[in-house]
Amino acid sequence: MTEFDPTEFFFDTADEDHVKREKSKAREVRRSQWWKNQLGKGKCYYCEKRFHPSELTMDHVVPIIRGGTSNKSNLVTACEDCNQKKNNLLPSEWKEYLDKLSK
Numbered sequence: 751m752t753e754f755d756p757t758e759f760f761f762d763t764a765d766e767d768h769v770k771r772e773k774s775k776a777r778e779v780r781r782s783q784w785w786k787n788q789l790g791k792g793k794c795y796y797c798e799k800r801f802h803p804s805e806l807t808m809d810h811v812v813p814i815i816r817g818g819t820s821n822k823s824n825l826v827t828a829c830e831d832c833n834q835k836k837n838n839l840l841p842s843e844w845k846e847y848l849d850k851l852s853k
Contacts (some may be wrong), residue, residue, distance in 0.1 A: 764817050775806060775820035788827050795826035796836065796844075805829060813838040 764772075789803035795811075809828035810841050812818030817837050828836070836844050 772814045772820045792828040796832035802827050807833045809833045
């Protein structure tokens, strides 16, 4: 039996239509009260540090380009530094990256 690989369930790269559609949805979510409440918490999902809401960005836990969607269960607030470092990594790849940094 082979080991479970969660990355098998996501696209390597999503098609252009998917990316356009999800980016449009993300723009809508940014205007929602739900998103404003998330920003108001002032916390980066990844490093868990506190930030002013204007210093937080929207991050797709599973990136759009990797098949992610712009729904509440896939969107988190992230500081610019974490968001840039995470880039288009899947959660398992991001964890592996952090584990390597801590060694």
